[in-house]
Structure formats: structure tokens, C-alpha cells
Amino acid sequence: PPAHSHSDWIGPPDKHSNLRPIIFYVPPEESALEWRLREARQEAQASNQRFWALHNRAFRQEKEEFIYSRLKAKGVEMRDESGQKATLNAEEMADFYKDFLSKNLKKHLQYNRDWYKRNFRITFLMGQVALVRALRWLRQRKKNIEQ
């Protein structure tokens, strides 16, 4: 993002986590409240990134392993004559999906709780910051009018 910009910038989705990273703008006179908000957003971003990058990687890996083991059981090579990767159809993959979901359910429940808490906290802080800014702006206007 350009140096003169006064807003946050959001980027393309990350390769592993599919989440879009945000570069937060740090205003020259950041109040304590604004600092808390930025910290909370950065922390949430980092934590989400960690979770999903790991999770998606695990998914891809386990999917590969599953395909490999099933293909081996069927006696099929990983790549056929034309060099194309052999895949299983949707019905065969269904077992894997079911397994993967049940294995990760607890992890998801934990993540959900954390995410909900973080999301609400961030939004609440945003509300507070917006309110403070609005009041400040009103006070500034009153001062300008009085002058």
C-alpha cells in the first residue's frame, strides 16, 4: 500500500488459508482505544491465518493419503498412461469427507467459540472508536462554528 494512504489495505486471498490479509493503517496519534482495536484485529487475523493454513494443509495432505491408499487397494497406479493423476469419484471420497469432518469437529467447536468472541469484541471496539471519533468531530465543528 502507498505510504500516504490513510486507510487499511486488503490483499488477495492467501494461498493456504484463503483469508485475505489486511495491512492496518497506524494513525500518527493513535489513541489507546484505537490501539486496542488494531491489536485485536491483528491478533484475530494472525490466529485465523494459523488455523486455516494448518487446517487446509492437513485436509489436502490427508486427502492425498486417502486417495493413495484407496488406489493402492484397488491396484491402480497413481498416474495412468497419459500421465494424468488418478482420482476417486465422489462416492468414494464421501468416506474421507465424513471421517475428516468428525475428526476435526472438536477443533472446529473450539475455533468457533474463539472466533465468535473475537468477532464480537472487535466489532464492539469498532463501535466505540467510531463513537469517539464522531464526538470528536462534533466537538471540532462546534469549535469551528464558535470561532
Next chain:
Amino acid sequence: GLFVWRLRNTGVQQIPYRFVPLYHIANDRLITFQYFNFLKRMYVTQYNKDLSQRAKPKSDSIESPFHEPQQLDQGKKVAHKISPLSPVHQSWSETASRNELREMKSAAETEDSVIPVGAESKEDRQWKEMKLRLDDLPGILARLSKIKLTALVVSTASAGFAMAPVPFELTCFLLASLGTGLASCAANSINQFIEVPFDSNMNRTKNRPLVRGQISPLLAVCFAASCGVPGIALLTLGVNPLTGALGAFNIFLYTCCYTPLKRMSIANTWVGAVVGAIPPVMGWTAATGSLDAGALLLGGILYSWQFPHFNALSWGLREDYSRGGYCMMSVTHPGLCRRVALRHCLALIGLSAVAPVLDITTWTFPLISLPINLYISYLGFRFYRDADRSSSRKLFFCSLWHLPMLLLVMFTCKKSVLEKEDKGDLPGRSRERAMEIRLP
């Protein structure tokens, strides 16, 4: 065709009101269907029973809202998916592909991502400033509130209103529709607000405004509040408290029960079906002011419809659900998924037969609706037996036209209020009288 469909169908997901967006598919039947859909959105108030010209607003599926359902915003297909379609075009005739492109273009215009092919993927790779532009705002809010799904929800509510055995009041009808629409916008916005990281990871939903950072979460919540509060107030004060209460309850059910439950247990599907069933009940209570058997029947029909619709849809999304951590029957209990879909297809037949018993429609309704109900049950049975992609697709597409058709037939078979009162009169005369009273 299959390839096209698969691309379109990525990430059909939970649907707030388990409605799926209009599919633009280069299939003659479906192209005319789409056009038919748009026509049906208009009210043709020609009160002539024989012609049955009164086109009811169709409640078709656009994935959806109140239940977006999880899947609901269906593969409106992100524009960048259109580029891979070019190899498929070679197998089609010139005109077919041109039609297709035209359809897709018009579809793209009404889609979430309005950007032409190619440009979107490039833009996607760039860093964007997170500043709200006022001229983008209407589009962003439309996507945030899942406006198309909301439109469908409002049309099911209107269907409920129209089926109520009371003389039609325009102001009440408009207030009820507006209130329901606002409530739906609010619920959908909150749903998107809650699900940002999950939406980012699913193909169908990764282009939503909050995921792309086009709007801040705070603004999303404020928008939801500014839709929900006036919406419910409008329903409570402008229509009647019962409708307002149902609206508020539905918002609660969708945002606080269905949305978290999606990631905890498969029970979310049943809760979501209730969410989808409530709008027609709201329409009915708006018209009559009370919760009668007719309202419950209409709700029951919509409740049962949700299952074949959603279960068939979710069959193709198992990978995304599994990775995203959503607990859906199609992933965890596939047998149950298909059984439930079939069960509810059959239930639709039963419910249609109950309608005349409750004096809502004449006996012609179960007879006329029998063919379409049998057809969807047949597809439900095929889905149950075959459990493959093609049968799930067939069932899903059938559900898209089945519901509007059923509601339309129901409306045309509606038992006139006056017919019930003056039973002795000749049919012609009572119709005349009906016309006099109903037209303003």
C-alpha cells in the same frame, strides 16, 4: 452440460431460506424457465378464475437467506469461472453458445461479481484500499443482504398472504411484504457478519462483501440493525403483533440458532427448514391476524419442500462442507440425507391432500398437483436409490420449479371466501360479486 453445471454448482451452500440463485444454464428448458421466472415476479391482477392469470410471485430458489442456507447463495458462479467454459463451447452450436454467453452476461449483471471475464481474476490479485465508496454502497448492501434470496422470501410470504381466506387488502399486503423483506435483509447480514472466515474458504461464498473487505463488520451490523428494527416495528405496528413476533422469532432462529448450529450438529437442517417455513405463515397471519390451520399447512408445505431441495443441493458440496467444518447430513449421514429427502417429497403429496380438508382450496388442488408431486417424489426415490451426482442434480432442479408451480396451482384452486358464504348461488354470480368486492 455436465461440466458447465459443475462449474456453476460449486459452493452451493446452506441457504438462508434454502433458496438457490437462479441458474443460468444453456439448457433450453431452463432458459425459458428463467424468463418465466422473471415474468412471474409481476403481479397480474386479472381476477378471472378461469384464466388464472394472477401470476403469483414465484418463490424460486436462489440460494439462500433466511437460510442461505448455507447454502443458499448458489453457484451464481463467480465470474472468473466463466473463462473455463470456453472449451465447452466448441461442442455447442454457434447460436447455443451465443445464447449462453448472453445469458451469462445478463446473469453476471445480476450476480454478486459484476465484473467481466478475466478482469475479475486480475483485480482479485491486487491489494485494495479498504475505503467505503458511496456509489458502491447499494451494490454492496444488496449482496450483504442477499437481496435475491430476500426477494424469494418475500414472495413466499406474499403467497401466504394471498392464500388467506380474507379479502385482499393492498396496504396490509405491502406493509407485510416490506416488513418481511427488511427482516430478511437483517438476518442475512448478520449471518454474513458471523461467517467471514468460513465464507472465505468456500467457493460459493468467497466473494461476499465482508470477505472481500468492501465493508466493515461494524457497518454490516449497523445495516442489519437499521433493517431489522424498522422491519419488525413495521410488522408489529403496521400489520399486527403476531406477524411482528414471528418475524423477530425468525431472525433469532436464523442468526442465533441455525448459523451456529451449522457447525455443531446436523440438526441445523431441520431448524433451517423451519426458518424457511415461517414467511408464508407470516403472510397468512398478516392477512388474517391469527394462526390458523391454513397457515400451518402452508408452513408445512414449505418446511417439507426444504428437504429435497437442500439435501439434493448439499450432495454436490460435500468436499467444501467437510473442509469448512460444516455438519451436514450429506457428509455425516448420507443415508439419512437421502431418506429424509424422499420422506418429505412424499409428505408434500399428503399435505396437498389436506388442503381441501381445511377449506383452503377446492378438491381440484390435490388432483392437479398430484403429477408434479409424484414427479418430485419419483426423483426423490431415484436420489435415494442411486445416491449419485446426476440424481441429486435432477432432484434439485426439479425442486426449483416445483415449489412455484405448486403455489401457483394452490392459488388458482383457492376456495373463494364468498363461495363459502353463498353456497347456493350460481358460480357465475358469486364470481362477479367476488370481482366487485376485491377490486378497489
